[in-house]
Amino acid sequence: MSDSVKSCFDVFMRDSVNLDPERTTTARASRDWLVHKIENLADNGEIPPLYNGTNHLFFGSFARNTKIRPLDDIDIMIVFDAQGCTTDDVTKITRKTYPIYVNNPHAKLLPDYCDGNVLNSRKMIETIKRELGAIPSYSKADIHRNQEAVTLQLSSYEWNYDIVPCFYTTTGFFIIPDGKGSWKGTDPRIDLNRVTQANQRVNGALLPAIRLMKYWKKEHWRDEVSSYLFENLMIDWANSLYSFPMTYPQLVKSALDGLSSLIMRDYYDPKGFQGSINDLDLYDRRRLAIMASQDASEASTAIQYEQNYMTEAAINKWFKMFGNEFPRHGK
Structure with a gap:
């Protein structure tokens, strides 16, 4: 039974x-199995050879534990x-494309593309779509x-895979498809290191905070703010704090105060490739900031209710903020 604000948040985090x-655990095992199948395709000459060093990288919110x-x-x-x-130049430059020239007459398969x-x-x-779509256990491969990327749909699990082909440059980053036939730069290791370092600085409290506030985003900012931008705003919020909030209510209040300010700014890709990733105009930034x-004001009221032993009123405030999945008092 959820008879306190803390227990409501605990249940909400666990169940929703x-x-x-x-x-x-199952998804990670399935992901590893898929990588093995892709390695087999390369070994059998169905797709081009893989890089002799690290032949894959896990990226995105699932890899960063912010999903x-x-x-x-x-x-x-x-x-x-x-x-x-x-390619012409492998210097890291904002919004640069990196055309790849296949000059080796003995290159395997690449000249075909x-x-x-x-x-x-x-x-x-x-080609990757065609070969992956032929693997048993996958119902469909699409672009x-x-x-x-290639999106691989599973027949037995609820998740899909987005599979991105890439090459590693001599200057230490990766180039991936740009959606127009050419290639652009990226380096997901920077994103992983950035969130890991920020999380370690607050003794592991940032990752659950990001997940909680992503749920708030889903209810309020929705897809107007990308998950990637939102994570970076949350990292900057955490890095700006002298001390990290000790309770969920304090965390929500502090994060909302920070987000209301941070969303107003241009936000430049920490990897150095995309320029500003906040593409909202001034009107929309102000609307989301408000x-x-x-909601920061509502959170403050909920905290006051709890301090005055008005537990049910406090929980009702959080219910209105986070939606129907947030537990009700006594349920």
Whole structure:
């Protein structure tokens, strides 16, 4: 029975926000099995050879442990061997494209995906889609809506995989499809290190905070703010604190105060490739900032109710803020 604010938040986090631990374990095993199948495809010459170093990277919110329910997608980058391919320049530059030139006449399969001698990322994705779609246990392979990945649908589990082909550069980052046939830069290791360091600084409290506030975003800001931008705003909020909030109510109040300010700013990709990732105009930024500020005020009222032993009134405030999945008093 949820008879305190703390117990309501505990139940909410366990049953509605955090991924189910058993499903998470199953998903990781399934993800590893898929990587093994992709390695087999490369070994059998169905797809180009994989990079001899790290041939895959797990990225996205599932890899960073910031994913909330439902577990609907898992992201994997598959690193291919460039086989002597070149590009114009592998300097990290904002919004730069990196055309890949296949100059090695002995390169395996890559010449098949070229326009002239320029590697077309769409053609490469089409081949990966075809080969992955033939693997038993997967019901369908399709091209992701952004044209940058192959989405592999499972027949036995509730999640899909977004599989992104990539190459590793001599300057230490990765190039992935840009959705238009060419290639762009990225490095998900930077995102993982950034959230890991911020989480360690607050003794592991940031990851559950991000997940809780992502649920708030789902209810209020919805898809107007990308999950990636939101995570970065939460990291900046946490890094700005002298001390991390000790309770869920204090955390929500503090985070909303921070978000109401942070959403107003341009926010530049920490990896250095995309420029500003806050593409909202000034009107929408102000509207979302007001929304967060108003809920921060509601959170303050809920905290006061709890301090005055008005537990049911406090829980009702949180119920209105987080929606129907938040436990009611005594239920």
